[in-house]
Amino acid sequence: MCGIVGLLGNIEDGEILLDKMLVSQHHRGPDFTGKFISDSAKLGHNRLSILDLSENANQPFISNCKRYILVFNGEIYNYLEIKEELLNHYNFKTNSDTEVLLASFIVWKKDCLQKLNGMFSFAIYDTEKETLFAARDRFGVKPFYYFKKEEKFIFSSEIKALFISGIVKKANEKVWASYFAYGSYGLPNETFWKDIQQLPAGHYLEYKNKNLQVFKWYFFENEIKKHQQKKSFNVVKEEYKTLLKDSIKLRFRADVTIGFNISGGLDSSTLLALVNKIEGKEKIKAYTFYTNDKRYDELPWVEEMISLTKNPLEKIILEADINLKDKIENIAHMQDEPYGGIPTVAYSEIFKKARKDNVLVLLDGQGMDEQWAGYDYYLKNNNATIQGTKSSPFRKNALTKEFLQKAVKPKYPEPFKDAVLNKQYRDLFYTKIPRALRFNDRISMGYSTELREPFLDFRLVEYAFAQPLEYKINKTTQKYLLREIVSEYLSDSITYAPKRPLQTPQREWLGEELFNDVENYIEQLKDSKVSNWFNFTELDKLLKEYKQGDKDSSFYIWQWINLAMLVNN
Template sequence: MCGISGIIGQKANKENITKMTKALYHRGNDAIQQWIEDDVALGHNRLSIIDLQEASNQPFQKENSHWVLVYNGEIYNYIELRNELIQKGCTFTTQSDTEVLYQAFLQWGEACLERFNGMFAFAFWNTETKELLAARDRFGVKPFYYYHDEENFIFASEIKAIRKLIKTNLNEKLLANYLAFGSYGMLQESFFEEINQLPGGHFIKLKKSDIEIKQWYDFVSRTNKKILELQYITENEAKEAYKLLLHDSIQLRFRSDVPVGFTLSGGVDSSLLLALVNQREEAKDIKAFTFYTNDERYDELPWVEQMVTKTKTQLEKVLLTADEVKERHQQLSKIQDEPYGGVPTIAYAKVFETMAKQGIKVILDGQGMDEAWAGYDYYQNNSNSTIQGQTNASPFKTNVLVESFLAKAEKPTYPKPFDDDLLNKQYRDLFYTKITRALRFNDRVSMASTTELREPFLDYRLVEYAFSLPTKMKIRNNQGKYLLREILSDYSKNLAFAPKRPLQTPQREWLAEDLSAMVENAIISIKKSNLAVLFDTQQLQKEWKKYQQGEQDSSFHIWQWISVSKLGFNEK
């Protein structure tokens, strides 16, 4: 887990690449190195996880090779690939997955991507042909942002590093979509003009000033094929096949030369993660972490405590109070660069910080099961909602936006490549809404504490398999994740888990009461900034008063204002 940065063009020099690596210091400071030649500068911030030796530092270049690599992430199956490459005559000087990625690229070219099981964003520069090839993992776990004009191509793991070198305004259309529809953007967009993302499962080629972007991971064709293969599978066959994949995914993600821990909530996904971790020989030495707020209406702590009592797992309980939210938000808004998911994200940030202070560098989390197994309530009705537990009332307040700004909003439409409505909703959430934004939030909060977050349930083999199963194995008796619950019972019939709930924190109540000054300061900040021309500030104030007086079906709009107020417009 690291931070990468690079400049191809006139801005490539020691001073500029240093600005970028300094901006990414939190992503890794075990080694910070640069490679500069002609009009190219590459930077790397290393968080050492596998092969801690200096020889594995980056930028990485093998002797007598024209390729230079900067890479962020983990190739979990690097040992198997290393052995295969040795059989083909490759020699290795390190034990790192970095060198495996490098040699795999030299051996197979772009085709190496299909062989990787991992999370990654990397860039190869060829010193002879003067071309760049960069790629991002299947689901976009690891970030890759870039800026391109006639004179420069600049890329980095985070927006803030690019903004050290260029001036850019907010993307007002995306900002309008966020405030009107809750959209965090399409695959290639960011909240800043001219700063783009490389979508997950894509690679980019740059030669001179020509850019070519291609998709390398075709989820739709792969799952369409698998749907046909699994249409007549029995429940027992599906359970056993999925369990084999689960064990292998966990095994791969425990590969580390540093301590590993994991997060817990009270649900099915966490229960399964706990059960799988508990089967490992080193289980007694692996610690679980969970957050709580001392509010029994929302806390999942009672269920978590029941779970760990059964397994005898060490549990660290991390308390988040309203008093610390304001300061933590100040820090996290800078880390995130863009709007993020509210108090729950802040709570996770505190969990990761606590883990880091105890020397844990690798964290396992249960992200991805709801989307693969149809776990959200809106999968079972005709709703186009992307919010669990949401009523028919809109959680957004478009009346606080001036008409000219609101006119820029365009409700996002997502591809529907499948004949089945359920599959299209799952596909949307995996690649356009739920997972993409959760991965961005989680990457930033884990890296803020210089820790590496791994998502074993997002192993592409697990996602493809669950996604492709017949609907009756996902949803039964008005409950999602049916077969997954059956699988959990095979590991432990005693593991308790809470029902699926849309809210994890008392964000609604805190914003109205304990954090009301924080909301008011955000509104004042909007009024005093260039953002004021986008808002009807009288309506903004009216909606805030309504909220304080009890109209609290949703707090999304309140958090939106808080997030937007931090987006960096200069005060008048």
């Protein structure tokens, strides 16, 4: 898990800029910083050592023939199996997945992507042809941002590195307006900042002769068709369980200490139960957060689960103390774009503590709701993407008419005949998963730790997604087949517990302990370069109503203060 940067083309003081970009991403890889410099390309890498801790696996990684230069962020979990295929084609010098990735590209070119089971963004420079090939994993676990203008092409793992390179920080007003009006975080290629794009999940790019082309390589819709033959419930249950165990085993490949994150929900409980069925993994440490607020904390369910498995548990508290404002702003700096709120701050404290404990890899349960239809809105005939609120979480009336006109209501592809499948597809590629992965990548990397998502193994997602709706939802019981698997290991109180959104007392804190800070952020907005986005008479009225008790949703309050942190950063 690392950070990558690159500058191609005629860029003045390119090596100096490269050094500054690498410094801005140092948290992503504090173990080694490497560079490749030529007249036409400058590549850099921040290394967090997870596999093959020797210096032989440092990057940029140069092929045996000296032609290809690789910078790579992520993990190829099935690297040992791929390496076995390549033994007659490449002379390996390390035990790293990095070298396996480069060798697979040399042998199979872009077709290597189909063989990779992992999370990755990488770039390979061909010194002979002076061309660049870059790719991103199927679900976009690892980031890839870029700037292309005239004869310049610059890329990085984080947006802040692109700003460091000299790109002007200017708001993409269409994306911001859509965020305030509809809660959209942009399309897969967009960011909140003008002229900065991201390579969409499941895509690759080629840069040659100063021209950039982007291609899709992962055709999820086609893969689903391969699994849609009807099988009995028990057969699907056993086949999925086998895949699930294999996915977890693959993600235990590391040369450093591994732990995992646990909430009181079904998904992380499933992960914990199966981890403890893997030989030798019974005593790895579990991490959870709490806030000492019984209305939101999941600690009782976590402790019930831990009482069954006997794993050591590290409980991390987040409180509304004098340090909370600094923590919120620190995460805003990590994210570069709007993030999910105080629950993200609470979750970040886990990685901070894990790093202190020298636990460098953490597993969590992201991805089950999307593949097994676990959100409450899958049961309803609407296009909601947020659960847990009775009223709309957006306040368009706080925006000026001119700014609101720039908003575009998101319309997502519907490649399937079934409405639930289309919602699952939307959540996987456009809403839930892209947001969660971005939030989680930045906070894990912000504390120089690696986060692995066993449930986002593409084999699991494709297999579960393709199953009949009655295997996912039985009457009103969601994630039905998964619950049937887990019932073999867990008590009914855990197995059949209802879906609970991961929450903190954000509503209360923003209206009480943090309210003075909220008012200060609003004053900053009034004096900022984006003040023309808002009708402050209406905004102040909404803020007053919130303070007086209208707290069904705090999301719009969070949107305003998150913007203030980002535009003034």
